[in-house]
Amino acid sequence: MSAYPPPLPGGTWTMGDLTVTRFGYGAMQLAGPWVMGPPADHDGAIAVLREAVDLGITHIDTSDAYGPHITNRLIREALHPYPEGLHVVTKVGARRDAQGGWPTARRPEQLRHQVEENLESLGRETLDLVNLRLGDAQGPQAGSIAEAFETLVDLQKQGVVRHLGVSNATAEQVTEAQGIAPIVCVQNMYNLAHRGDDELIDRLAAEGVAYVPFFPLGGFSPLQSSVLSAVAARLGAAPMSVALAWLLHRSPNILLIPGTSSVAHLRENVVGAGLPLSDEDLAALEGIGRG
Ligand SMILES: NC(=O)c1ccc[n+]([C@@H]2O[C@H](COP(=O)([O-])OP(=O)(O)OC[C@H]3O[C@@H](n4cnc5c(N)ncnc54)[C@H](OP(=O)(O)O)[C@@H]3O)[C@@H](O)[C@H]2O)c1
Secondary structure: OOOOOOOOOOOEEEEOOEEEEOEOEEOHHHOOHHHEOOOOOHHHHHHHHHHHHHOOOOEEEOOOOOEOOHHHHHHHHHHOOOOOOOEEEEEEOEOOOOOOOOOEOOOHHHHHHHHHHHHHHHOOOOEEEEEEEOOEOOEOOOOOOHHHHHHHHHHHHOOOEEEEEEEOOOHHHHHHHHHHOOOOEEEOEOEOOEOOOHHHHHHHHHHOOEEOOEOOOOOOOOOOOHHHHHHHHHHOOOHHHHHHHHHHHHOOOEOEOOEOOOHHHHHHHHHHHOOOOOHHHHHHHHOHHHO
């Protein structure tokens, strides 16, 4: 008899003591436009989350800044009590302002408050994994992260947080965090067209640390490339499928968290990520982010 649900493309990866499917789900797009306010289709958002779990996904990425508070509450409404083996990964370090901006909020008391808010909105007593979000809306910014990261390490020692990661981080900040306490993942922007972290990905793979690309499909500006379209057409597949399959192929420590507010897109992405890519396809795709 075959297993149901069938195994997801890419198999699994283990972060600390959390084993997750490499095909995960990024929940940011479930909030309203520009990640503010409630979704236009509340029941549709709930359906996407339940479908993710039904498909066998065990890694959901979120933040209480999405909405704010909206996305976490949707996750709780859809999935609480959480099924065994499902891991919800959140991040702290930014808040939302009235204009929808993402000002940084990394002082110790702000981080502690955000962890409390995540516990409350997700309905948990312990958070599986918390990423310290660094930099700003323009991307990573150099500078010491010690005070903020040490605050999360304190919370980890208190048992409120199980594992730690960093997000939107420079390679130097990853090293600085690792000098303070182990991290199990780095979540940075990376996709076929934005390959600034190639070296970091290889280093983290050698260290056994997960790399979780955000905007794997281009985020608010969907990936567009004539090469990607040509490879997709040759394979009879959607460009998004090729982009996800390429990421799984790129390195074994890459975990996918593509976002969608559509059950149909979620299903399409799961199938698409398993697309076999030939050497010819890979050679063509290799040129995209190297120009
Ligand atoms: N650490 C950070 O600072 C940070 C920053 C940004 C995001 N993130 C995380 O990364 C996750 C992924 O990023 P993201 O959701 O912003 O961007 P993404 O995964 O690159 O792209 C999501 C967009 O792609 C569309 N899409 C998905 N599947 C599709 C398909 N099969 N065909 C056509 N369009 C498709 C979605 O639209 P539909 O809804 O119509 O499918 C959505 O607009 C987020 O959910 C969040 O958890 C983290």
